[in-house]
Amino acid sequence: MNVVETSGLGKRYGRTWALHECALAIPAGHVTALVGPNGAGKTTLLNLAVGLAEPSAGAVTVLGGVPAGSPAALDGIAFVAQDAPVYKNLSAGDMLHVTGNLNHRFDRAYAQDRLAELGIPLKQKAGRMSGGQQAQLALTLALARRPRLLVLDEPVAMLDPIARHDFMATVLAAAADGVSVLLSSHVLAELERVADYLILLSKGRVQVAGQVEDLLAAHRMLSGPAGEADRYADRPVVHVRRGEAQAHLLVRAGAQNPVPDGWEAHPVGLEELVLAYLREPGAAALPGPARGRGATMTEVAR
Amino acid sequence: MTALTVPARAERDVSPRPVPWRRMAWVTWRQHRIALAGVAALLGAFAVYLELSGLQMHHAYAALIACHPADSTACQDAGALFTGSYGIKGVIAAILLQAVPALIGAFIGAPVLGREMETGTFRYAWTQGFGRWRWALAKLVLLAAVVTAAAGAFSLLFSWYVQPLFAVGYTIPFTPMVFDLRGVAFAAWTLAAFAIGALAGMLIRRVVPAIAATLAGYAGLAFAAGLFLRQYYTTPLVTNKPDLPGSAWAVSQWYAKDGKFAFPARGSQLVDAVMQLCHGGTGRGPGISGPGSPAQCLTQHGYTLWTNYQPGSRFWPFQWIEGGWLLALSVLLIAVTIWLVRRRAA
């Protein structure tokens, strides 16, 4: 089952297309990271998936074909928006009651136990909690709904390192229990530990989408003489970094491809891979030829 | 860490039944209880005042009508004293109460959606299983019902309070500032103010500007209704008799000659006419019809004074008409608000 599937999805605000020709098929059972620079369209995509926005073009379905925003979708998806909104004048206990009233499924015992573990008293007003506590409260409420998909928009941007670690630990524990997770981030470090499916958005378009394992296996960094770098113009080169004598090419070619004489091949880390693609807006790595624009690559001619 | 169990993946949530409407009762109460307490305090404070002052006034009135003989100087003086002291209090109370529907509408209605949009909590509320338009509808209907009922109860108290002032003829039910505090009008105006507030909150998406817009919009509507619309709910009756029956409401007056309209009974045209015909009359308004007065003079020149009026018996029909169109307006505004909630893109 695909937890999120889009075809030709686009969203326009006024004259600007925040998202354009987006074709995705995010499988269930993964922690999917949606990365990209600010303004790339991450929040727009998430809003479309959870039903807070309507597409201007194309369609988005969730949880195996259910229309986004429909009652079945709202039932199975829990969303924590940026800054973890909760009603600041209500207490944690009140928020439990409100959330319980607004949903079919609510595991009150889980929520209470979890808040106790976190050291958040039920009488504490949400407005008086620290940023980390508010985020954990919002996450607890979301998980207590027992969703099949948890969607998080920049969940840890405002949190200190400990709060960030604890938050992600909770999210990943839920993933271990079977919840699919889709989270957006513009912080690349630690991504490789957390995510096993990656979507890279750049200027409103999907640049990279696929399993992290497959993506990393499909790319290598070739290091060799700068003078020879141009000889490889016919290879699927994503990005070139060169000095006077030495150059590094990020190529879309796995370990099974032979390495040219005089060159060395290194595996690529996720952060390096994402940065390279971000620097080359024209390059794309999409799973399979049938999706969207297909695995089109541009050659980098320097 | 506490373990979480996810519903079995084979379980297909085929279009789940909607979450029951009644769940919103507690949610609405908990979220808005401060504001509702404010309304209770506001109405409560006025109610206490009306109760105390009203009891005083009713006793004084009872004493007044017990005064015999009715046309003796002593009793006339007592009447003047009564009117002098309680009349002005009634006027002030009525003026202050004009603001109540507007305040209720602004401070209860505007934040319902305005605060959700401003603080971003709509991103929480509209992604819960309840569904966004049902959530909005439940809240708005519940709050509207509560404030309307409270206003309705309050207007009963005001009607009791103002009775002695009607009895001594100090004011009539049709007086604009009194009409909209009694019958169904007060409740209907409160409902309309709430509906205006709700729509303003959804359109403007910021609480304070929405409150301001609600107050302004309500004021405009209330003035328009009171000053221009209400008089013509049904075609006024016309008479050329100089004195109107007791509780009739004079809508407009004019002078006619030979069966044709001449000029209105107020304003510059009247002044000019009087100057021309009465050689330097004072131009004081009609009603002073003693010898040598402008009214007398105009009558001598063949002008007849005509009056459009609404008889006092039309009070309740007018209440229903006003209540009716305010109700229709409120329903329309709330429907538009819900429609905006349904279609708004985040």
Place this chain on the structure above:
Amino acid sequence: MGSGPGGGDGKIAPSGRVAAGSAIEFRLDPGSGVPTYLQLVQQVEHALRLGYLKPGDQLPKVRDVVASLAINPNTVLKAYKELETKGLTAGRPGQGTFIQATLSQVALPELTGLRRSLSGWLAAADGAGLDRDGMVALFSSALRDFYERRRGSRTRGSPASGETEGVA
């Protein structure tokens, strides 16, 4: 994990780590360049060698590892599967993953002999002019070739970063 006081089940020690139920505790070295799943595998093997783990011991539950390290659960699953492939562990459905074998122990005289011949090789390499990194590179390359020949084609998963194919 986190700032919670003694949790409801009494399992969380003041230091925040899961104290009961598992013999070892995993840690991560994010800067080492070694893939996460491989670090977990190596830590289990290391613990076996040092005696912290014995056959019959239970490995930490996937959920607990995820919660304390904040890593993707599939990574842990991959590590545990690798250990199972190597024959070191066995999963019991509904219970967890248990150690079922030890790493082959090499007898002490053999170890001493191997170490002596290694010292000889190092002296020869030093005499030939190789510096420390050169020795490491040569050894790593030969090690890799050895296992490649032994196992046939290899997928990506080389344990060390900076590995080169074809030394300049």
